[in-house]
Amino acid sequence: MKIESITLREIHMRLKSPFETSFGTVQDRRIVLVEVVTDGVSGWGEVTAGETPAYNAETTDTAWHVLADFVAPNLVGKSISKASDLPALMSQIRGHEMAKSGVENALWDAEAQLSGVPLYKHLGGKTEEIACGVSLGIRENPESLVKRVQEELKSGYQRIKLKIKPGKDYEFVAAVRKEFPRIRLSVDANSAYSLEDAARLKRLDEFDLLMMEQPLSWDDIYAHSKLQAQIQTAICLDECIHNTRHALTAIALKSCRIINIKLGRVSGHTEARLMQDACLAHGVPVWCGGMLESGIGRAHNIAMSTLPGFSLPGDVSASQRYWTEDIIEPAVEVTSQGTIHVPKTPGLGYSVKRELVEKLTVRRNVWSKGRAAS
Ligand code: OSB
Ligand code: MG
Numbered sequence: 606m607k608i609e610s611i612t613l614r615e616i617h618m619r620l621k622s623p624f625e626t627s628f629g630t631v632q633d634r635r636i637v638l639v640e641v642v643t644d645g646v647s648g649w650g651e652v653t654a655g656e657t658p659a660y661n662a663e664t665t666d667t668a669w670h671v672l673a674d675f676v677a678p679n680l681v682g683k684s685i686s687k688a689s690d691l692p693a694l695m696s697q698i699r700g701h702e703m704a705k706s707g708v709e710n711a712l713w714d715a716e717a718q719l720s721g722v723p724l725y726k727h728l729g730g731k732t733e734e735i736a737c738g739v740s741l742g743i744r745e746n747p748e749s750l751v752k753r754v755q756e757e758l759k760s761g762y763q764r765i766k767l768k769i770k771p772g773k774d775y776e777f778v779a780a781v782r783k784e785f786p787r788i789r790l791s792v793d794a795n796s797a798y799s800l801e802d803a804a805r806l807k808r809l810d811e812f813d814l815l816m817m818e819q820p821l822s823w824d825d826i827y828a829h830s831k832l833q834a835q836i837q838t839a840i841c842l843d844e845c846i847h848n849t850r851h852a853l854t855a856i857a858l859k860s861c862r863i864i865n866i867k868l869g870r871v872s873g874h875t876e877a878r879l880m881q882d883a884c885l886a887h888g889v890p891v892w893c894g895g896m897l898e899s900g901i902g903r904a905h906n907i908a909m910s911t912l913p914g915f916s917l918p919g920d921v922s923a924s925q926r927y928w929t930e931d932i933i934e935p936a937v938e939v940t941s942q943g944t945i946h947v948p949k950t951p952g953l954g955y956s957v958k959r960e961l962v963e964k965l966t967v968r969r970n971v972w973s974k975g976r977a978a979s
Contacts, residue, residue, distance in 0.1 A: 648715025653869030730911025738764030881914030893919030900933030
């Protein structure tokens with residue numbers, strides 16, 4: 606595959622409603638899209654960095670900088686034999702996983718199209734229907750949270766995840782658990798606690814949670830092993846895990862019993878495949894996390910979720926939960942059983958609404974060698 610051109614676009618999209626986590630609130634998304642043209646085919650990827658470096662170290666602007674100044678100029682004009690060779694070509698760049706993931710995933714989409722197969726099959730996925738859960742932002746009070754949960758359950762979602770932070774935890778989870786004694790329920794703290802909070806976190810054991818996601822520091826795998834030894838609830842690591850080495854470290858230290866895989870955080874499909882495979886070999890269930898993606902990132906998440914290690918419902922939900930109008934068609938829809946049917950056309954399986962993307966674009970840069978890029 607000859608990389609003929611790489612186009613970066615920053616688009617602005619407004620979420621239907623603000624999303625609050627322990628690290629802040631977001632409504633206006635600034636998303637970097639990557640379009641790679643190879644052998645005459647366009648592949649699309651999404652950079653899942655946030656607007657601020659509060660979830661991890663990357664932001665929309667750091668990703669743009671790394672892609673524009675280091676990745677795109679170095680890759681354009683190169684020939685590679687397969688998409689999974691790309692990480693080696695970017696190995697000089699430390700970190701910046703989300704930036705790199707945008708390009709790598711675009712190439713996976715292109716490669717699947719060139720092979721005439723849907724991306725999920727190209728990745729080695731087996732299922733044609735994936736299980737979906739939702740992630741609910743922090744709310745003003747427990748009553749409004751219970752109402753939200755009710756609505757999501759009505760739509761069919763198979764697992765509810767509640768964002769928590771100190772002061773907005775026990776009472777909120779208690780209220781939801783009381784109203785819905787049997788649902789699959791989990792919490793996500795996004796690194797808002799420390800080991801000194803162990804007793805407080807242990808109180809959540811009484812709610813029979815499926816998991817507690819990333820309670821402690823974003824980079825502290827060891828501290829999570831100390832906490833996991835003190836609580837019954839399974840810890841799931843998110844922020845801490847950037848590659849398969851991290852996953853194996855966490856498993857060896859018994860820092861968690863479940864791992865959330867986000868394509869951006871682990872630098873793309875190549876590493877995500879390796880990680881889910883390693884977790885499967887160790888009997889550690891994984892699931893697909895979300896980063897409030899546009900349809901392009903969402904479509905990649907759907908394809909990844911079909912891999913055999915993904916045995917728990919992911920944070921992959923319908924386009925219309927986030928966006929008035931998504932940038933792909935058809936929009937991602939969820940069945941009344943809380944599942945998504947994986948598309949079977951070549952590549953991502955959804956088409957990019959180019960006109961809409963153009964309308965939402967606030968900056969753009971093209972690198973090309975060979976065929977002229979539009
Ligand atoms: O920790 O999973 C997280 C959104 C932004 C940053 C971090 C997280 C999240 C979510 C939302 O939980 C998941 C989604 O896209 O629905
Ligand atoms: Mg999380």
